[in-house]
Amino acid sequence: MTLRSTQLQLGLAACLVALLLTFVAIPYWVTSPSNVRNIVLAPTFWPYILAGFTALTGGLLVLTALRLAPATPHAEADEAADAPATAGAWVRLAVLAALMVLTMLAISRLGMVWTAMLLFASTAFLFRTRHPVAALVCAIVIPLVLYAFFAHVAGVAVPQGILVRLP
Secondary structure (H helix, E strand, O other): OOHHHHHHHHHHHHHHHHHHHHHHHHHHHOOOOOOOOOHHHOOOHHHHHHHHHHHHHHHHHHHHHHHOOOOOOOHHHHHHHHOOOOHHHHHHHHHHHHHHHHHHHHHHHHEHHHHHHHHHHHHHHHOOOOOHHHHHHHHHHHHHHHHHHHHHHOOOOOOEOOOOOOO
């Protein structure tokens, strides 16, 4: 499969997912009370934002694919020879699956914030980030800032763990 066809298929799939989210999933399955004072606190606000970003990303992928030059007859064979699947990639995929299971088990014990920190850091190092210090800082700061906003500004209860609790 050429880069052009891959981008085109991914872009069209992302646009389709965004349409399904916008017109089916969010209106029918996300309940929102009508008396929400602030639109940012409405349960449907962020899903619609994510659907919009998904549509934007899909559209950009389609535009990029259309701007790429058509592939030569032998481009598919050349591309397949350039990027074989390695054993390391399969190991990382298996570790990522294990991390997902561990995340589900850890949320009840550590809470969402601490689990998110550990998951963010471990996935950054699992995929060998080029910026380990920035990844570690983001792994700590982003969950804490989100916790502070949702727990103290929006008044939304964030799941706390049995072992560790945040103020």
